[in-house]
Amino acid sequence: MAFAFTVHATDARARTGTFTTPHGPVETPAFMAVGTLATVKALDPADLTAMGAQMILANAYHLHLRPGDEVVRDLGGLHRFMAWDGPILTDSGGFQVFSLEGLRTVREEGVEFRSHLDGSARFFSPESVMRIERNLGADVVMQFDHVVPGQSPEAPAREAMERSVRWLARCLDAFERLSERPLSALGSRLWAGAGGGGRQDVSNAEALPAPAGAESREPTDESRAAPLATPPLPQALFPIVQGGIHPHLRRESAAAIAGMHDWRGFAVGGLSVGEAKPDMYAMLDVVDEALPRDRPRYLMGVGFPEDLVEGVRRGVDLFDCVAPTRMGRNGAAFTLDGRLNIKRTEFRRDARPLMPGCACATCTRFSRGYVRHLFASDEILGLRLLSLHNVHFLVALMRDARAAVAAGAFDAWSREWLARYLSKSKTGAP
Amino acid sequence: MAFAFTVHATDARARTGTFTTPHGPVETPAFMAVGTLATVKALDPADLTAMGAQMILANAYHLHLRPGDEVVRDLGGLHRFMAWDGPILTDSGGFQVFSLEGLRTVREEGVEFRSHLDGSARFFSPESVMRIERNLGADVVMQFDHVVPGQSPEAPAREAMERSVRWLARCLDAFERLSERPLSALGSRLWAGAGGGGRQDVSNAEALPAPAGAESREPTDESRAAPLATPPLPQALFPIVQGGIHPHLRRESAAAIAGMHDWRGFAVGGLSVGEAKPDMYAMLDVVDEALPRDRPRYLMGVGFPEDLVEGVRRGVDLFDCVAPTRMGRNGAAFTLDGRLNIKRTEFRRDARPLMPGCACATCTRFSRGYVRHLFASDEILGLRLLSLHNVHFLVALMRDARAAVAAGAFDAWSREWLARYLSKSKTGAP
Numbered sequence: 140m141a142f143a144f145t146v147h148a149t150d151a152r153a154r155t156g157t158f159t160t161p162h163g164p165v166e167t168p169a170f171m172a173v174g175t176l177a178t179v180k181a182l183d184p185a186d187l188t189a190m191g192a193q194m195i196l197a198n199a200y201h202l203h204l205r206p207g208d209e210v211v212r213d214l215g216g217l218h219r220f221m222a223w224d225g226p227i228l229t230d231s232g233g234f235q236v237f238s239l240e241g242l243r244t245v246r247e248e249g250v251e252f253r254s255h256l257d258g259s260a261r262f263f264s265p266e267s268v269m270r271i272e273r274n275l276g277a278d279v280v281m282q283f284d285h286v287v288p289g290q291s292p293e294a295p296a297r298e299a300m301e302r303s304v305r306w307l308a309r310c311l312d313a314f315e316r317l318s319e320r321p322l323s324a325l326g327s328r329l330w331a332g333a334g335g336g337g338r339q340d341v342s343n344a345e346a347l348p349a350p351a352g353a354e355s356r357e358p359t360d361e362s363r364a365a366p367l368a369t370p371p372l373p374q375a376l377f378p379i380v381q382g383g384i385h386p387h388l389r390r391e392s393a394a395a396i397a398g399m400h401d402w403r404g405f406a407v408g409g410l411s412v413g414e415a416k417p418d419m420y421a422m423l424d425v426v427d428e429a430l431p432r433d434r435p436r437y438l439m440g441v442g443f444p445e446d447l448v449e450g451v452r453r454g455v456d457l458f459d460c461v462a463p464t465r466m467g468r469n470g471a472a473f474t475l476d477g478r479l480n481i482k483r484t485e486f487r488r489d490a491r492p493l494m495p496g497c498a499c500a501t502c503t504r505f506s507r508g509y510v511r512h513l514f515a516s517d518e519i520l521g522l523r524l525l526s527l528h529n530v531h532f533l534v535a536l537m538r539d540a541r542a543a544v545a546a547g548a549f550d551a552w553s554r555e556w557l558a559r560y561l562s563k564s565k566t567g568a569p
Numbered sequence: 570m571a572f573a574f575t576v577h578a579t580d581a582r583a584r585t586g587t588f589t590t591p592h593g594p595v596e597t598p599a600f601m602a603v604g605t606l607a608t609v610k611a612l613d614p615a616d617l618t619a620m621g622a623q624m625i626l627a628n629a630y631h632l633h634l635r636p637g638d639e640v641v642r643d644l645g646g647l648h649r650f651m652a653w654d655g656p657i658l659t660d661s662g663g664f665q666v667f668s669l670e671g672l673r674t675v676r677e678e679g680v681e682f683r684s685h686l687d688g689s690a691r692f693f694s695p696e697s698v699m700r701i702e703r704n705l706g707a708d709v710v711m712q713f714d715h716v717v718p719g720q721s722p723e724a725p726a727r728e729a730m731e732r733s734v735r736w737l738a739r740c741l742d743a744f745e746r747l748s749e750r751p752l753s754a755l756g757s758r759l760w761a762g763a764g765g766g767g768r769q770d771v772s773n774a775e776a777l778p779a780p781a782g783a784e785s786r787e788p789t790d791e792s793r794a795a796p797l798a799t800p801p802l803p804q805a806l807f808p809i810v811q812g813g814i815h816p817h818l819r820r821e822s823a824a825a826i827a828g829m830h831d832w833r834g835f836a837v838g839g840l841s842v843g844e845a846k847p848d849m850y851a852m853l854d855v856v857d858e859a860l861p862r863d864r865p866r867y868l869m870g871v872g873f874p875e876d877l878v879e880g881v882r883r884g885v886d887l888f889d890c891v892a893p894t895r896m897g898r899n900g901a902a903f904t905l906d907g908r909l910n911i912k913r914t915e916f917r918r919d920a921r922p923l924m925p926g927c928a929c930a931t932c933t934r935f936s937r938g939y940v941r942h943l944f945a946s947d948e949i950l951g952l953r954l955l956s957l958h959n960v961h962f963l964v965a966l967m968r969d970a971r972a973a974v975a976a977g978a979f980d981a982w983s984r985e986w987l988a989r990y991l992s993k994s995k996t997g998a999p
Binding site: 215504509512516 | 606607608610611612613614615635636640643644645650651652917918920930934935936938939941942943945946948949950952953
């Protein structure tokens with residue numbers, strides 16, 4: 140079995156486990172850094188490996204638009220493209236296209252939308268998104284879903300939840316058909332064999348259209364990067380529980396999904412999209428009850444340090460969020476005592492690291508004074524050093540959470556952690 | 570002796586050697602990457618170590634303005650500030666202030682100029698620049714010199730050359746007085762001792778003024794980065810041969826400098842500043858004859874790959890230039906077959922590395938297609954990957970040049986290298 144999930148320890152509803160993928164294991168609970176365009180912004184894959192990050196995320200929507208999912212496929216798939224040999228998850232683009240208010244039309248068949256880059260007309264359906272995610276080649280691929288804002292009333296929340304379930308059935312059907320065929324039958328040149336520069340002639344009706352860049356020169360064999368003779372590894376399709384902030388809708392969604400297939404894992408979507416935090420936590424409580432406990436649960440787009448801790452408390456195993464890299468590029472650093480804005484003048488001569496005691500490659504080498512200087516001077520290294528620290532902070536936070544669960548001390552640990560983090564945050568310290 | 574230079578092999582006028590500094594050896598000929606603001610733009614110090622770069626450069630002018638040389642001193646000096654434990658050289662700012670056409674007034678005492686950042690009035694003299702470079706704490710510090718454009722006629726070239734010699738004498742005097750005193754006597758707080766947060770009370774008349782950021786909070790002892798109890802390491806002052814493109818002025822300059830002191834090394838300035846390439850090469854021929862052979866020669870601000878090869882042929886040991894990082898940020902990669910613009914559409918599906926056979930951390934991991942995608946998407950990692958490749962290219966070029974000299978085959982090697990590099994460059998290939 141290419142995918143597996145083993146629970147090692149539980150402490151109330153928090154648990155630790157190992158999620159096994161074709162590209163290696165993920166110790167859970169875990170934070171996945173977001174590499175929207177096949178790069179975790181400002182970081183090198185080696186930075187992620189060094190800090191112990193195990194699984195990362197990329198976005199089907201963005202990669203479909205640029206460079207194109209077929210380009211990624213032709214360059215060997217996401218892992219090879221971005222030189223990340225660990226597990227990858229791709230989001231389906233549901234969240235992105237439903238965020239394009241005014242630029243999209245929803246039908247049962249799918250969503251028509253305009254690219255945010257050039258305004259070109261596009262169409263996403265469960266079937267087209269499964270093809271895109273197959274081309275990208277992540278280990279875990281998300282279903283195409285219908286996302287509504289966090290405070291949506293019952294009627295639109297129900298409509299989106301029910302459509303997401305219907306789309307899930309279509310995704311599963313398309314996913315299974317695509318999984319039976321190696322990528323070489325999908326129009327890839329690189330997958331066609333070690334020697335081949337020519338495009339494979341395929342008669343399959345579902346072969347993808349010819350790559351747009353067919354004018355590009357064929358690399359000569361001797362100078363090409365190692366050709367990929369191995370067939371693509373298996374993928375797992377994750378369903379997404381929707382239902383807004385309405386407990387009964389969440390329960391209905393979870394029941395419908397769980398009854399459809401023996402999934403390798405479940406995602407919880409449509410949270411952290413504008414609803415109040417207590418509503419989000421309440422939905423996690425509901426979903427925790429409603430989903431099977433022997434599969435990993437992935438809370439999409441969450442989050443901030445405090446959200447991760449609250450999520451682990453409610454049985455969540457996987458998280459992702461752009462916050463650590465986005466905040467890092469803006470000069471904000473996570474610390475155990477809350478956030479720190481490195482641009483402030485008070486740090487000009489501060490010889491301390493961003494967070495005393497932090498083991499990251501920024502804090503073990505550089506002072507606040509230096510990092511502040513980099514930001515004051517618009518130096519690129521500053522963006523990297525702060526992003527690195529912030530992602531490391533969340534990776535290490537999940538490591539500490541696992542240790543607390545394993546020790547049967549999660550409740551006390553988490554309360555203490557939150558009290559320190561949140562109390563200092565309010566005063567603007569340190 | 571903290572500084573030494575040993576010649577290992579010569580081949581015509583090219584030579585290999587080891588330049589020993591307090592922060593370790595430099596195998597010459599060597600290319601120094603430029604870290605203007607105490608960061609080699611877009612790179613991490615670990616990138617430089619991994620590629621075998623041994624010595625880097627920073628700029629006194631820029632660091633004096635931002636974050637301030639006293640801030641760098643208070644944060645432990647340049648090595649600690651930027652986490653680079655290898656040799657560092659600081660340029661004096663002569664080139665920068667003389668580039669501020671219309672914003673500066675030259676007197677025998679020094680140069681009044683306006684900061685390019687905020688227009689504030691500043692004054693650089695041989696004495697003030699020596700204090701700045703002492704605060705920064707590089708291994709090798711350059712004299713403050715008078716630089717004129719590359720095609721200057723004899724009269725202004727002579728005036729600048731003669732003033733540079735007079736300023737050298739003042740630099741040497743100031744440098745020697747500063748070298749007798751540890752930095753702790755210069756107003757530093759960090760150097761004052763392992764426990765001390767308080768400013769040391771010094772009565773020495775030449776103590777630097779109180780740091781501008783005296784309002785900054787004192788770090789508490791337990792959270793401060795390792796305190797610096799070690800006194801600063803010795804520095805070497807390098808003189809700069811000037812004289813424009815006038816052979817007799819270059820000879821006069823070299824003779825006057827060599828007669829003044831037993832220097833640890835010599836720099837050649839005022840080249841690659843607008844003069845024709847044959848003029849630059851002719852001046853290198855003149856200076857090679859005029860300078861002692863048992864000291865390293867540093868050709869300032871040069872250069873491009875072909876210039877490095879021509880410089881080694883004429884007895885140059887050290888080079889620096891912003892070209893590899895600046896070009897890298899603009900999407901241009903050095904290759905053995907000339908420059909490559911990674912933004913071009915033809916690279917969209919190109920699975921080859923930037924330069925087939927290259928051992929750098931970019932080429933061993935990423936395809937042209939991926940790097941092009943990063944540039945097309947304005948992703949920060951692209952700036953780093955191309956800068957890394959380009960600096961590695963020059964570091965590796967100097968490694969190959971050393972091997973060719975050691976084998977007594979420099980002439981043939983260099984002609985072959987230049988023929989390939991320059992012929993393909995003209996056709997825009999590869």
